[in-house]
Each structure stands twice: as C-alpha cells, then as structure tokens.
Amino acid sequence: MSEIELVDVQAGYGRAAPVLRGFSVAVPAGSVVCLVGPNGAGKSTVLKVASGLLGPRSGQVIVGGKDLTGAGPQKMLAAGVALVLQGHSVFREMTVEENVLLGGYTVRDRTEKAKRAKFVKDLFPVVGERWNSLAGLLSGGQQKQVEFARSLMVDPKVVLLDEPSMGLDPKATSTIFEQVVRMRDAGTAVLLVEQNARRALETADLGCVLDLGRVHISGPAHELLADPQLGELYLGGRPAEKPPAV
Numbered sequence: 205m206s207e208i209e210l211v212d213v214q215a216g217y218g219r220a221a222p223v224l225r226g227f228s229v230a231v232p233a234g235s236v237v238c239l240v241g242p243n244g245a246g247k248s249t250v251l252k253v254a255s256g257l258l259g260p261r262s263g264q265v266i267v268g269g270k271d272l273t274g275a276g277p278q279k280m281l282a283a284g285v286a287l288v289l290q291g292h293s294v295f296r297e298m299t300v301e302e303n304v305l306l307g308g309y310t311v312r313d314r315t316e317k318a319k320r321a322k323f324v325k326d327l328f329p330v331v332g333e334r335w336n337s338l339a340g341l342l343s344g345g346q347q348k349q350v351e352f353a354r355s356l357m358v359d360p361k362v363v364l365l366d367e368p369s370m371g372l373d374p375k376a377t378s379t380i381f382e383q384v385v386r387m388r389d390a391g392t393a394v395l396l397v398e399q400n401a402r403r404a405l406e407t408a409d410l411g412c413v414l415d416l417g418r419v420h421i422s423g424p425a426h427e428l429l430a431d432p433q434l435g436e437l438y439l440g441g442r443p444a445e446k447p448p449a450v
C-alpha cells in the first residue's frame with residue numbers, strides 16, 4: 205500500500221496558471237521516492253500539496269488509504285505526514301535537545317516522548333552526541349540531521365524532504381543521503397526533492413521526473429539513472445560517457 209498518494213493533482217498559486225497539471229505520484233511504505241526535474245517544474249509545489257500547505261484545485265491527496273484532500277498542515281501532520289523544509293530551520297540559540305523536543309510538542313505522553321527521543325538519538329548518533337550543544341554550533345550537515353530527528357519525533361509514516369543536501373559539501377551530502385536510507389530502513393516512507401538529482405536517484409528506490417507540471421517518466425530509480433536521454437536532459441549528462449572513437 206502507498207503511504208501517501210497524489211492523484212491527478214492540479215495546483216498553483218493565486219490566479220496564475222496551474223503549476224501542477226494532472227500530477228500523480230505514490231510513495232509505497234518502506235521506500236524512498238525521488239522527484240527530479242528542471243528548475244521551476246513544480247517539485248517544491250508537490251511537497252506543499254503533500255504537506256497540506258497548498259490545497260489542490262482538483263485531484264486527490266490520499267494518506268494511508270484515506271482521502272485527506274484539502275486538509276491543512278496540522279491535519280496532515282496528525283495523519284502522519286511530516287515536512288522538512290529547504291534550507292536550515294534549526295533554532296540556533298537553542299540546544300539540540302530543545303530543537304528535537306519541539307518536534308514532539310504534540311506528543312502528550314511523556315514516556316512516548318522519551319521513547320521517541322531515544323529512537324532519534326540512536327538513529328542519528330551525532331544528534332545524541334551533541335544533545336546539549338547549541339544547535340548553531342553544529343555544521344550544516346549536522347543541523348540537517350537535527351531537523352530529520354525533529355521531524356521523526358511524531359513517528360510519521362511519511363517524511364517529505366525538500367532539497368536536504370542544499371548548501372552542503374559532498375561529504376556532508378553523502379552523510380545526509382545515508383541518513384535518508386536509515387530513515388527508510390526504520391520504516392518511514394520518504395518523498396524527496398533534490399537538485400542533486402543523480403545522487404538522489406542513487407539513494408532512491410523509485411524516481412519520478414516532473415516536467416511542465418506532469419510526470420514525464422517514472423520507474424525504478426536505477427532504470428532512470430541508466431536512461432541516456434534522461435541523463436542528458438535532467439541529470440547533467442550521461443552516466444558513463446564512452447570514450448570518443450579514434
């Protein structure tokens with residue numbers, strides 16, 4: 205079963221022409237789905253619709269088999285859909301602990317909250333190691349892991365990640381993608397938007413290429429990576445150029 209599904213969604217801003225024009229995607233349990241596509245294609249808009257920040261003009265948003273079309277962000281979070289925003293959203297003047305526990309604000313049961321805090325510390329060791337540090341003292345990649353940990357405090361079924369590698373160097377980017385896999389292996393479905401398309405598809409189970417507000421092509425991520433035409437158009441060149449014939 206899909207944890208979240210967008211079906212034939214039309215969505216846009218104000219009176220402007222729709223950005224998404226009949227877009228569909230399904231994120232199966234225990235999988236990472238990566239959305240790629242050119243700038244302005246509507247990738248972040250998909251995450252806004254999936255998180256309830258933007259209501260679709262038509263189409264459906266189904267979470268865990270229930271139609272939640274038009275539900276706002278609070279209801280979507282309560283239904284198990286968490287969003288990790290683009291850029292850095294940690295509170296720098298607060299400790300890592302305070303940042304992470306903020307994610308569990310809606311978890312009333314103290315035992316459950318303590319259990320979740322232990323879970324995220326185990327999943328992201330750096331979060332546990334720096335638990336009492338000010339979040340602003342951490343590196344960009346470490347801060348991103350604090351954001352991941354914060355989003356997992358409510359034990360979401362789905363995490364939406366908007367460009368998690370933005371602003372990170374290649375080493376930190378690798379760590380972040382490793383952590384995305386750990387999230388998935390811990391049972392969270394992940395819908396990922398990335399500029400770093402090739403690297404993201406290497407991590408993902410399924411890929412979906414978005415162009416002109418629709419799905420251009422979708423399928424197993426390794427198949428998209430191997431497609432030379434997609435490589436040229438969307439992934440910044442072919443995967444393995446043959447040496448020129450002499």
Ligand SMILES: Nc1ncnc2c1ncn2[C@@H]1O[C@H](COP(=O)(O)OP(=O)(O)OP(=O)(O)O)[C@@H](O)[C@H]1O
Pocket residue numbers: 217223241242243244245246247248249250
């Ligand atoms: N808040 C907004 N108000 C009006 N138009 C918006 C808003 N956010 C995005 N848009 C427009 O919607 C279109 C799609 O934007 P979106 O951010 O979803 O694309 P994207 O594929 O994520 O792009 P990028 O790869 O550059 O982040 C763009 O034309 C953009 O200008």
